[in-house]
Amino acid sequence: MAFLMHFFAVYGNLVNFIGINALMALGLYVTLSAGQLSLGNAAFAGIGGYTAGILTMQFHAPYILSITSGAMLSGIVAVLIGLPVLRLRGVFLAMATLSFGEVVRIAAVNLTITGGAQGLVGIPNKTTTGLIFTVLALTGYFMAKLRQSRIGWSFESIREDEAAAASLGVNTTFYKTVAFTIGAIISGLAGGMYAHLNFIISPGEFGFSAAVQLLIYNIVGGTRIWYGPLLGATLLTALPEVLRGIGVTAGPIRMCVNGIILLLVILFLPNGLISLLSRSSSIAGPRP
Amino acid sequence: MLLEIVGITKTFGGIRALDGVSFSVEKGAIHGLIGPNGAGKTTLINVLSGTAKPMEGRILLEGALIHSLPPYKVAALGIARTFQNIRLFAGMNCVENVIAGQHLKAKRQLLPRLLHLPSANREEREYRDKAMACLKRVGIEHRAAIPAGYLSYGERRRLEIARALALEPRILLLDEPVAGMRRRGIEQVGGLIRSLATQGMTILLIEHNMKFVMELCSRITVLNFGRVITTGAPSEVGRHPQVIEAYLGAEA
Numbered sequence: 001m002a003f004l005m006h007f008f009a010v011y012g013n014l015v016n017f018i019g020i021n022a023l024m025a026l027g028l029y030v031t032l033s034a035g036q037l038s039l040g041n042a043a044f045a046g047i048g049g050y051t052a053g054i055l056t057m058q059f060h061a062p063y064i065l066s067i068t069s070g071a072m073l074s075g076i077v078a079v080l081i082g083l084p085v086l087r088l089r090g091v092f093l094a095m096a097t098l099s100f101g102e103v104v105r106i107a108a109v110n111l112t113i114t115g116g117a118q119g120l121v122g123i124p125n126k127t128t129t130g131l132i133f134t135v136l137a138l139t140g141y142f143m144a145k146l147r148q149s150r151i152g153w154s155f156e157s158i159r160e161d162e163a164a165a166a167s168l169g170v171n172t173t174f175y176k177t178v179a180f181t182i183g184a185i186i187s188g189l190a191g192g193m194y195a196h197l198n199f200i201i202s203p204g205e206f207g208f209s210a211a212v213q214l215l216i217y218n219i220v221g222g223t224r225i226w227y228g229p230l231l232g233a234t235l236l237t238a239l240p241e242v243l244r245g246i247g248v249t250a251g252p253i254r255m256c257v258n259g260i261i262l263l264l265v266i267l268f269l270p271n272g273l274i275s276l277l278s279r280s281s282s283i284a285g286p287r288p
Numbered sequence: 289m290l291l292e293i294v295g296i297t298k299t300f301g302g303i304r305a306l307d308g309v310s311f312s313v314e315k316g317a318i319h320g321l322i323g324p325n326g327a328g329k330t331t332l333i334n335v336l337s338g339t340a341k342p343m344e345g346r347i348l349l350e351g352a353l354i355h356s357l358p359p360y361k362v363a364a365l366g367i368a369r370t371f372q373n374i375r376l377f378a379g380m381n382c383v384e385n386v387i388a389g390q391h392l393k394a395k396r397q398l399l400p401r402l403l404h405l406p407s408a409n410r411e412e413r414e415y416r417d418k419a420m421a422c423l424k425r426v427g428i429e430h431r432a433a434i435p436a437g438y439l440s441y442g443e444r445r446r447l448e449i450a451r452a453l454a455l456e457p458r459i460l461l462l463d464e465p466v467a468g469m470r471r472r473g474i475e476q477v478g479g480l481i482r483s484l485a486t487q488g489m490t491i492l493l494i495e496h497n498m499k500f501v502m503e504l505c506s507r508i509t510v511l512n513f514g515r516v517i518t519t520g521a522p523s524e525v526g527r528h529p530q531v532i533e534a535y536l537g538a539e540a
């Protein structure tokens with residue numbers, strides 16, 4: 001017990017950020033599980049974070065109301081931009097969601113209510129470790145059950161072959177929008193929880209590099225099952241601390257290690273680190 | 289008439305892949321669609337299934353216009369298809385491929401699953417049994433747990449038929465279902481098609497194997513350069529001078 005308390009005193013914040021990053025990665029995972037490459041999930045986290053922060057600070061809304069409102073607004077924005085954008089495929093969809101992310105970031109920089117370039121400062125610290133991991137566990141459970149439902153099967157079919165899925169009666173536009181929206185809600189929720197953990201949020205945190213980071217969590221962990229991105233987010237969030245522990249402090253070296261891990265995974269484990277843990281084809285993917 | 293194809297034209301750039309194609313398919317028939325490579329057979333199946341939109345013409349299913357519907361709505365009306373260049377879900381195993389094909393028939397609601405209700409398990413067992421029955425129908429039930437990517441070419445074609453059968457369609461569009469199969473496989477698929485028709489399913493069959501088509505089909509439509517040369521019983525079609533010419537011309 002004494003050990004645990006010591007651990008938390010030192011690494012408590014790291015544990016919290018692992019949980020938040022895992023939740024954000026799960027948000028992108030939902031979209032990826034329907035075969036849609038989105039670079040907009042960091043922006044959804046931003047919408048959730050700013051909305052929740054503003055509601056708490058300016059309108060004195062209760063914490064739970066703030067973060068759920070942030071998640072809902074993210075979801076609404078996802079429906080609105082999803083319908084036109086999801087007609088695009090592959091790289092074009094990635095570019096469109098990336099532009100959306102930039103629009104959100106620039107809006108945050110230029111609006112007064114968001115605190116401009118400096119961001120929101122002084123958001124009360126209300127997100128607890130217990131809440132983070134409760135939400136994460138519930139989201140994981142939701143993912144596992146979603147996979148067994150009609151919605152999950154539709155996502156999987158669309159990811160495997162969109163034309164074939166449509167020939168089986170899957171309304172591909174509808175289910176892609178559902179995937180995009182569920183992903184945005186989860187990312188938005190994670191953003192709101194992050195805002196109430198970090199005291200300050202600023203536009204840069206939800207920009208391009210954050211979007212790519214979420215994608216890297218998914219690729220490194222694996223996107224064939226919901227706990228893949230959890231593994232990716234955990235390892236890559238903890239990595240800097242581990243490196244610091246062995247004496248590597250320089251930023252560029254850490255970035256290099258990040259990049260090398262990503263490259264090794266793409267080259268040798270195309271279905272992510274999670275494929276090491278399971279031989280089942282639904283997780284490890286087809287082996288030709 | 290169950291399915292009426294009226295004056296369908298489809299162009300790709302300068303190519304008239306379909307040029308005023310008209311014919312009808314009777315309920316319960318095994319209707320053959322033959323013609324040399326590039327005749328427009330696959331394009332016609334794409335138009336029928338909503339994948340390609342015709343420039344001109346109409347498609348009627350029991351009198352209702354369907355040619356402007358998206359593929360998923362066509363499927364919901366009971367028209368299922370297979371693809372000439374097989375399109376399976378390679379990351380799923382065989383039974384999962386068929387389960388994915390149950391989209392329109394199986395509810396699989398989220399809420400009972402979230403709440404762990406026993407009804408969800410019961411439902412799941414029932415649908416799994418149905419999926420297994422589809423695999424059995426095409427003769428690959430012993431491969432149920434094998435990833436689709438591992439199957440032989442012939443098995444892939446059969447799995448695609450099984451997945452289409454999971455829709456419990458009224459009309460089944462088969463694009464070269466026995467291409468690349470050995471004799472035993474061809475006979476089995478032939479038997480399957482016949483038994484489906486006996487049960488009242490209507491089948492539109494593209495196939496290059498003439499013996500297979502002649503034996504199986506009650507009517508045959510011959511396409512060449514996007515135009516219908518003739519539609520008729522196999523014996524009439526086989527004697528048609530333009531058909532003989534088209535085939536000899538294509539083979540020469």
Ligand SMILES: Nc1ncnc2c1ncn2[C@@H]1O[C@H](COP(=O)(O)OP(=O)(O)O)[C@@H](O)[C@H]1O
Nearest residue numbers: 300303305323324325326327328329330331332
């Ligand atoms: N998507 C497409 N884009 C351009 N040309 C096409 C396309 N699909 C088919 N075609 C052309 O239309 C003609 C008919 O093709 P297809 O329907 O595949 O013939 P078949 O199935 O009878 O062999 C061919 O000349 C083919 O090159």
Ligand SMILES: [Mg+2]
Nearest residue numbers: 329330331372
């Ligand atoms: Mg063809």
